[in-house]
Amino acid sequence: MTASIQFWFEFASTYSYLSAMRIEDAAARHGVAVDWQPFLLGPIFAAQGWDNSPFNIYPAKGRYMWRDMERLCDARDLPFLRPDPFPQNGLMAARLALVAKQQGRIAPFVRAVYAAQFGRGLAISDAGVLSKCWLEAGLDATLMQGASTPETKAALHGQSENAQKLDLFGAPSFIAGDELFWGDDRLEQAIMHAASI
Structure with a gap:
């Protein structure tokens, strides 16, 4: 049986961008498969009484995060441009990711969306932007x-429900076996744990 890791990501999440761009290569080095799991943080934040990103609610935290992203992207040679507004509405992108997963192309689609949003500062709620990402991922237009079918809408709702059942509170989150790891800086630890079980 191949070792695997679940990668729970939210398109509006800055640190999920960092993980999405490197998780497959990092996991492959240890023979670990990646199970991509899109979800929405909105319901989870709402349950905590938040109506916005904590990076907006707590300005000092937000200032730190943007500077941290600049440093990390520079160190990893990743393009970075802060999207406006933040957070972006990733609802349609998340639905499309589920369709792309059915086609075996979720990884390239997700990377294309993150590159558009945080690499070029584009609005990922824009149908034209998503169409370009879709084609870039090699998917049939x-x-x-x-993404608009009742089945896909229900599936994304189910993703968010599952995230809450797993006690996820932020993104990126990784599940390896029965262990939860949170944050891009825990990616390697999560992969090593997955490889060990």
């Missing part, structure tokens, strides 16, 4: 309509 006609399949995009699958």
Whole structure:
């Protein structure tokens, strides 16, 4: 049986961008497969009484995060441009990610969306931006309509419910076996744990 790790990500999450761009290579070095799991943080934040990103609610935390992202992206040679507004509405992108997963192309689609949002500062709620990401991932344009079906909408709702059942409180989150790891800086630890079980 191949070792695997669940990668729970939210498109509006800055640190999920960092993980999405490196998780497959990092996991492959240890023979670990990646199970991509899109979800929405909105319901989780709402349950904590937040109506916005904690990076907006707590300005000092937000200032630190943006500077931290600049440093990390520079060190990893990743483009970085702060999108406006923040957080972006990633609802349609998340639905499309579920369709892309059915086609076996979720990883390139997710990377394309993150690159558009945090690499070029584009609005990922824009249908044109998402269409370009879709085609960049090598997906058939006609399949995009699958994101609007009741089945896909229900599936994304189910993703958020599952995230809450798993006690996820932020993104990126990684599940290896029965262990939860949170944050891009825990990615390697999560992969090593997955490889050991």
